[in-house]
Amino acid sequence: MEQAAHPELRAELRAELRIDQMPQTLREIVLGRLRAAIIAGRFPSGARLVERTLCDQLGVSRSVVREVIRILEAEGLVESLPNRGPVVARMDWAQARQIYDIRLLLEGSAAAGCAAVADAGVKADLAAALSALEAATGGEDAVFEATTRFYEVIFRAAGHDVAWEIVQRLNGRISRLRALTLTAADRAVPGRARMARIAAAIGANDAGAARQAVEDHLREAAEIARRMLEGA
Amino acid sequence: MEQAAHPELRAELRAELRIDQMPQTLREIVLGRLRAAIIAGRFPSGARLVERTLCDQLGVSRSVVREVIRILEAEGLVESLPNRGPVVARMDWAQARQIYDIRLLLEGSAAAGCAAVADAGVKADLAAALSALEAATGGEDAVFEATTRFYEVIFRAAGHDVAWEIVQRLNGRISRLRALTLTAADRAVPGRARMARIAAAIGANDAGAARQAVEDHLREAAEIARRMLEGA
DNA sequence: GGCGGTATGTTGGTATACCATAAGATCATA
DNA sequence: TATGATCTTATGGTATACCAACATACCGCC
Numbered sequence: 001m002e003q004a005a006h007p008e009l010r011a012e013l014r015a016e017l018r019i020d021q022m023p024q025t026l027r028e029i030v031l032g033r034l035r036a037a038i039i040a041g042r043f044p045s046g047a048r049l050v051e052r053t054l055c056d057q058l059g060v061s062r063s064v065v066r067e068v069i070r071i072l073e074a075e076g077l078v079e080s081l082p083n084r085g086p087v088v089a090r091m092d093w094a095q096a097r098q099i100y101d102i103r104l105l106l107e108g109s110a111a112a113g114c115a116a117v118a119d120a121g122v123k124a125d126l127a128a129a130l131s132a133l134e135a136a137t138g139g140e141d142a143v144f145e146a147t148t149r150f151y152e153v154i155f156r157a158a159g160h161d162v163a164w165e166i167v168q169r170l171n172g173r174i175s176r177l178r179a180l181t182l183t184a185a186d187r188a189v190p191g192r193a194r195m196a197r198i199a200a201a202i203g204a205n206d207a208g209a210a211r212q213a214v215e216d217h218l219r220e221a222a223e224i225a226r227r228m229l230e231g232a
Numbered sequence: 233m234e235q236a237a238h239p240e241l242r243a244e245l246r247a248e249l250r251i252d253q254m255p256q257t258l259r260e261i262v263l264g265r266l267r268a269a270i271i272a273g274r275f276p277s278g279a280r281l282v283e284r285t286l287c288d289q290l291g292v293s294r295s296v297v298r299e300v301i302r303i304l305e306a307e308g309l310v311e312s313l314p315n316r317g318p319v320v321a322r323m324d325w326a327q328a329r330q331i332y333d334i335r336l337l338l339e340g341s342a343a344a345g346c347a348a349v350a351d352a353g354v355k356a357d358l359a360a361a362l363s364a365l366e367a368a369t370g371g372e373d374a375v376f377e378a379t380t381r382f383y384e385v386i387f388r389a390a391g392h393d394v395a396w397e398i399v400q401r402l403n404g405r406i407s408r409l410r411a412l413t414l415t416a417a418d419r420a421v422p423g424r425a426r427m428a429r430i431a432a433a434i435g436a437n438d439a440g441a442a443r444q445a446v447e448d449h450l451r452e453a454a455e456i457a458r459r460m461l462e463g464a
Numbered sequence: 465g466g467c468g469g470t471a472t473g474t475t476g477g478t479a480t481a482c483c484a485t486a487a488g489a490t491c492a493t494a
Numbered sequence: 495t496a497t498g499a500t501c502t503t504a505t506g507g508t509a510t511a512c513c514a515a516c517a518t519a520c521c522g523c524c
Contacts, residue, residue: 052474071302083515102395106334163333293480295478317504
C-alpha cells in the first residue's frame with residue numbers, strides 16, 4: 001500500500017462538523033483514541049504497547065504512534081522502560097491518593113478564587129453546565145463533558161488556567177483508576193447535589209463555603225476510591 | 233550520508249561513565265539540550281521552531297526532534313499553532329504568578345508533610361544538599377542541581393512524588409522567565425539562608441514552621457520576579 | 465541430561481526519502 | 495494598481511531501511 005493507508009480515519013477527520021475546524025490532525029485523533037482505550041482499561045496495567053502492533057490496529061504509521069506515546073508518557077498514562085519500550089503505567093492507591101490531594105489543593109484554591117470574583121456571566125455558565133449535567137442522564141460521555149465544563153468554568157473564572165491544565169492531565173490517571181475498579185453504577189452518581197452546592201456557594205460569592213464544598217466533594221470521592229482500591 | 237550522522241552526540245552518549253547507565257537515549261540528550269536552550273532564552277518568545285533547521289543544528293533526525301517537541305509541548309515550553317508548527321511559548325507575569333501560586337500550595341504541603349515524618353536519614357540528605365549548595369559557589373549548574381536536590385528530598389520524603397513531577401515541569405517555565413529577565417547577579421542569591429531555615433524547621437519536625445518557611449521563601453521569590461516582569 | 469554458545473526473530477531507535485497541503489511571498493498581467 | 499497565478503517553504507503524514515539490544519530457541523558438546 002502506498003499512500004492513503006487509513007481511509008476510515010481520514011473520513012472521521014472530515015466528519016466532525018460541516019466545514020468547521022478541519023485542523024484536526026491525525027495525531028490528535030490517535031491520541032484521543034489511545035488515551036480513551038487506556039483510560040477505559042482496555043489494556044491491563046503493565047501491558048506492553050508494541051509500536052508496530054498499534055500501527056496495524058490504528059492504521060497509522062510509526063511516527064504518529066511514537067509521538068502520541070510521548071504525549072501519553074507526559075500525562076503519566078504510559079511509561080517507557082529502557083530497552084523494552086512503552087508500557088501502560090501501573091497505578092495504585094498511593095498514587096491516586098496523591099492525585100486527590102493535589103486536586104484538593106488546586107480545586108479548593110480555584111473555587112475560592114472563583115467565588116471571590118464571580119459575576120453574573122460566570123454564574124450563568126455554571127448553571128448551564130449543571131443543567132447539561134441534569135439533562136445528560138445515561139449518556140456517559142455527556143456526563144463527563146458537563147462535569148469537565150463545570151470545573152473549567154471555575155478554573156478559568158479564577159484565572160487559574162495553568163492549574164486547569166494540570167488538573168486535566170491528572171484526571172486521565174484518576175479516570176483510568178476509576179474505570180478499572182468502579183462499576184458503571186458507581187459512576188452514575190457523579191454527585192450532582194455536591195456540584196450544586198459548589199455552584200450555590202459561588203453564586204453567593206462565598207469563597208470559604210466554595211472551598212469547603214469542593215474539598216468535601218473531593219474527600220468523599222477519594223474515600224470511595226480508597227475503599228475500592230486499598231491494597232490493590 | 234547513511235548512518236552515524238551525529239558522531240559527537242554518539243560519543244557523548246558513551247562518555248558518561250565507565251560501563252554504567254548506557255541507556256541514555258538520543259532523545260533524552262536532545263530533550264535536555266533543547267530545553268536548556270529555550271530556558272536560557274536562546275530563542276525569543278514566539279520564535280518558530282522549524283523542525284528541519286533544528287535537525288541541522290542538533291545533528292539528529294526529524295523523528296527525534298518531533299518527539300522532543302511533543303514532550304516540550306507537554307511541559308508548556310513550546311506550543312504548536314495549527315498549520316504553522318511549534319513555536320516557543322509566550323510567557324508573561326500572569327502565567328508566572330499562577331505558577332508561583334501552584335508551587336506555594338504544592339511545596340508548602342510537601343514541606344509540612346516532610347517535617348511530619350522526617351527521620352535522621354532525611355535530615356542528613358537535606359544537610360548534604362545544603363552543603364553542596366554552599367560548595368557550589370560560582371558553578372551555575374551546580375547551584376541549580378543542589379537546589380533541585382534539596383527540594384526533591386523534601387517531596388520524596390513526604391511521599392509526594394506526583395507533586396514533584398508537576399513542580400519540575402513547572403520549573404522549566406519559571407526558569408525561562410527568570411533567565412529572560414534576571415541578570416546573573418540576581419540569580420547568584422538563591423537564598424541559602426531561607427533554605428537553611430526550611431531545613432531547620434524540618435530538622436525540628438515542625439510542620440507549621442516548615443510550611444511557613446517555604447511559603448515565605450516562595451512569596452519573596454515571586455515578589456522579586458513580579459517587580460522585574462510587571463507589565464511585560 | 466545439563467551446559468554454553470550460536471542462530472533467529474522481534475522490538476526499539478534512528479535516519480531518510482517521499483507526498484500532499486497550507487500559508488506566505490513573488491510575480492505577471494489586466 | 496490590483497488581482498490572480500505561481501513558487502517557495504514548512505509542515506503533517508507515510509514508508510522504508512538499517513542497526514543494536516534482547517529474548518528465545520536450537521544445537522553441539524561435556
